[in-house]
Amino acid sequence: MTTKTTEVECPYCKNPAKFMTSFEFYGKSYGSNLYVCEPCDARVGTHGKGRTPLGTLADGQLRNLRMMCHAKIDxxxxxxxxxxxxxxxxxxxxxxxxxxxxxxxxxxxNQCRRLLGMLERGEFWND
Ligand SMILES: [Zn+2]
Structure with missing residues (x-):
């Protein structure tokens, strides 16, 4: 077991993001943690209760685009x-x-927009 903190940088302001439990952030426990950059309204969840981030921090716009990608692909x-x-x-x-x-x-x-464009035009599922 290690208690080493993963240093997660906010891609917007380059400052280290704050590690929080979902209870601390949302006032409700979702069984996972997150990294938050409050000034940028950017965040990313972790794998379960660990400290490994699921990806990079995303602001509101990017969170929406990623959700749209998942909604079409999943x-x-x-x-x-x-x-x-x-x-x-x-x-x-x-x-x-x-x-x-x-x-x-x-x-x-940009990557989300590219993917969504391919999905909309039906190109994603064609070879
Ligand atoms: Zn930031």
């Missing part, structure tokens, strides 16, 4: 009969990313 593997790994290798190929980079939680505004 149903394919959650109930569309496509394997999650297939969806993510398609994501890598279409976006020209490595397997480490192909996570919506790591996407910036």
């Amino acid at each position: 149903p394919a593997w959650k109930k569309g009969g496509v394997r999650r790994s297939t969806v993510y290798s398609r994501l890598q190929r279409k976006m020209g990313l490595s397997s480490k980079e192909a996570h919506i939680g790591l996407f910036n505004v």
